[in-house]
Amino acid sequence: MDDIIIDLIERGGYIGIFLLMALENIIPPIPSEIIMGVGGLLVERGEMSFWPLLIAGTLGATAGNYVLFLIADVFGYQRLRPLVDRFGRWLTIEWEDIEKGTLFFQKYGHWVVFFLRFSPLLRSVISLPAGLVHMSHWRFLIYTAAGSAIWNVALIAGGQLLARLLEQSQ
Numbered sequence: 001m002d003d004i005i006i007d008l009i010e011r012g013g014y015i016g017i018f019l020l021m022a023l024e025n026i027i028p029p030i031p032s033e034i035i036m037g038v039g040g041l042l043v044e045r046g047e048m049s050f051w052p053l054l055i056a057g058t059l060g061a062t063a064g065n066y067v068l069f070l071i072a073d074v075f076g077y078q079r080l081r082p083l084v085d086r087f088g089r090w091l092t093i094e095w096e097d098i099e100k101g102t103l104f105f106q107k108y109g110h111w112v113v114f115f116l117r118f119s120p121l122l123r124s125v126i127s128l129p130a131g132l133v134h135m136s137h138w139r140f141l142i143y144t145a146a147g148s149a150i151w152n153v154a155l156i157a158g159g160q161l162l163a164r165l166l167e168q169s170q
Helices: 002-026 032-045 050-091 095-108 111-118 127-132 137-168
Strands: none
Touching (some): 002 032, 002 050, 032 137, 050 095, 050 127, 050 137, 095 111, 095 127, 111 137, 127 137
């Protein structure tokens, strides 16, 4: 899987980053840590630039999360549950995860969308409860983009640091 991701990044450039980050949020097994980390390695090597990488990654993450948000917003509880029960294992979620996320969302408010963008396990899942409680689309997009941008900066910096460490060890 890692080789496929690296190949898509090298061949697809910033568009590849955008698509992979969007897919990462819809199909969780694709890790953003690898996508943006490899991007950081490429920044350090001079093969990519920081700002376009950050923008492509953040837009991709926001788009992918927005797809999940829209599905939940449009389908609602009654129509979403059978889909999750049937296909959730492919998306690595269960209905109980969505119920817990919804309770957490209702208890702590809209800010959880921003803060959970830093959580590797809950980053994508929170989009579904946000849609189910019909959070404002604009607020969702702003919180998602801001949280994703901060997370992506950390991942790019980690990739750059790794590149420096690898270069020093040679």
